[in-house]
Amino acid sequence: xxxxxxxxxxxxxxLGSVYIVxxxxxxxxxxxxxxxxxxxxxxxxxxxxxxxxxxxxISILNGMFDAANPDKVTRKGGxxxxxxxxxxxxxxxxxxxxxxxxxxxxxASHARIKALGLAEDLSRVHYMCxxxxxxxxxxxxxxxxxxxxxxxxxxxxxxxx
Numbered sequence: 311x312x313x314x315x316x317x318x319x320x321x322x323x324x325l326g327s328v329y330i331v332x333x334x335x336x337x338x339x340x341x342x343x344x345x346x347x348x349x350x351x352x353x354x355x356x357x358x359x360x361x362x363x364x365x366x367x368i369s370i371l372n373g374m375f376d377a378a379n380p381d382k383v384t385r386k387g388g389x390x391x392x393x394x395x396x397x398x399x400x401x402x403x404x405x406x407x408x409x410x411x412x413x414x415x416x417x418a419s420h421a422r423i424k425a426l427g428l429a430e431d432l433s434r435v436h437y438m439c440x441x442x443x444x445x446x447x448x449x450x451x452x453x454x455x456x457x458x459x460x461x462x463x464x465x466x467x468x469x470x471x
Contacts, residue, residue, distance in 0.1 A: 327360060327367040330407075330455060331398045335359075335372035337452045342370065344426050345457070355382075368409075373399025403454035413461035420447050420459070435463060437470045 332338040339350055339359050346361055346368075353359040357375040361368045376383045377396040413419035416435060424432055429449035438444045445463035450456055 327369045329358070329369045329371045330451075330453070331371045331373040331395060332453050333373060333399045334452055335370065335375070338370050341428060341452050342368065344428055345423065345451075347422075357383075371395070399453075405454065405456055408456040408458055410458045410460065413459055416445055416447070416459065416461035416463040419461065423449065423459075435465075437465065 330338075335356055339353075342361060343350060346363065348361060348363055351360050351362040351367075356372060357379075358369050358371045360370075373395045375395075377393060420432070420435060423429065432449045433447045435445055435447050438446070444460065445465075446458050446460045448456055448458050
């Protein structure tokens, strides 16, 4: 990371987790377990689940849970609740959110994801150069969120001619 000063700025807030709101909770949990190659770290009765790895946390929030279980969720101080989450889960995906993961071996990661059959839309590996060479491929999760995987890659001869 590049900073204007010599020291990293101290943030006013600390990231706890990135939540993604999903339509099909079990399908999404299964997808991310396979994609990340790790088991679910925790789950709260089908409402949300979390993956903790390398100091990060990705949580899956079941957008359908609150509306389907009004007797299990108590809310006070506002109505940003069950109907709002359901609407978010059912809304068309605008693709303004992308997970970026890195892999030690991009070719092996691409082959693993392809073999798992995780995504019908798995792209081939792409090359881009702006400040430095950059190799990546993309796929989408069950809710249409874009996932970009980057990493070390040695192209085959004439692969990007």
